[in-house]
Amino acid sequence: MKIKKAFVYFISFFSLAVMFSVCYFLSYRNALKKFNENAVERNKDLILSLEQNGFLQIDKEGTSTNIAQNVSNGQTGNSTANMNNSDAVNNANNLDSEDNSVPVDTVDEAIILPSTQYILQTYDLTTGNMAEEELKVPSYLVGLTRIQVIEYLHNYMNDLTFDEFKNGLTSFELLTFSEKKVTLRKTYNKDLVENQFFLKSQNGKIVVYYGDQKTVYEYTEVTVEHLTQYEQLKLEEGIFVKDEEELYSILENYSS
Structure with missing residues (x-):
């Protein structure tokens, strides 16, 4: 009786194990099939993307060509060709420059001359009045370039005289600059002089x-x-x- 009961248990256990194995095998096979199908689809998408972006070409016979690889393999040859082309262009430019270029030393930079028309404007922010007068060019401005004049004005503002401070000078700027005419402007605002x-x-x-x-x-x-x-x-x-x-x-x- 006990042997028969044990035999029944064994048969039941064995049947369940076989059923479980079959189910597991079928499930694994189905998953593997779907994986392969997805892989094929992704491969097609990848090929299509490479072809659209110009990295892959497919000829009429179905042979694919990797452009990136061809570019890499032909880099040395292309570099040599580019160098030759660059040398040719440079030679052509050099020939042109021999006829058309002007040496830097021969180009004179504009400076203030004793004959330059010198205009000084004075603007009062508190009243809104603008005064303008034509003066003789100060000796300290003669011979200065545009950059040097701007530098002079900057230094002037950083080291104001007492009269300029007391009158509230707020800016000293260059309006126009050429060898024919130079215009400067001083702007005053006494209201800004808070501490006497x-x-x-x-x-x-x-x-x-x-x-x-x-x-x-x-x-x-x-x-x-x-x-x-x-x-x-x-x-x-x-x-x-x-x-x-x-x-x-x-x-x-x-x-x-």
């Missing part, structure tokens, strides 16, 4: 400068030794002062 004075300690005493920080307004006898360390440090760096009223108020405070 500048205080700074020097040799233990307070010196009052104008707002340009270069021109001395007054050497005071006010010493800094009795001031706090913070105030002494501020005076070493310098203090901007708006007007005379604020100036005398600060000096009176420091001297008391």
Whole structure:
């Protein structure tokens, strides 16, 4: 009885194993078939893409040619041909240049001459007035090129005189440039001159400068030794002062 029961179990297990194996085989075979079909489709798409982009050519007999490979194989020959073509072009250009080119040294760059017409414009932003006058060319401008004039104007603005600072010069620019005529423009705006004075300690005493920080307004006898360390440090760096009223108020405070 027990042997018969065991035999039934064995037959059942064996049948299930066979069925499972058959199902697995059929499933694997179907998946492999679909994979091959997809691979063929992708291969066709790849060939079509290469052909459309010019990387592959197919002749009438069905033979394919890889253009990229041909280009790589023929690179040396093409390079030699290109070099020969380049030499030929260069030789032709050299022949043309012998007839038409002008040496650089023979080209004169325009400069300001003593006879150049010199126009100076003055524009006041606060009033909107524009003044223009024709002057004799300053000696420091004679012989300068356009680039040198621009450089001079730049340096002028970086190192203003006291009068120019006090009047509120905001720009000095070149409008026109040629050997026949040069036009410059100065633009002023006094409203931008916010600080008329500048205080700074020097040799233990307070010196009052104008707002340009270069021109001395007054050497005071006010010493800094009795001031706090913070105030002494501020005076070493310098203090901007708006007007005379604020100036005398600060000096009176420091001297008391």
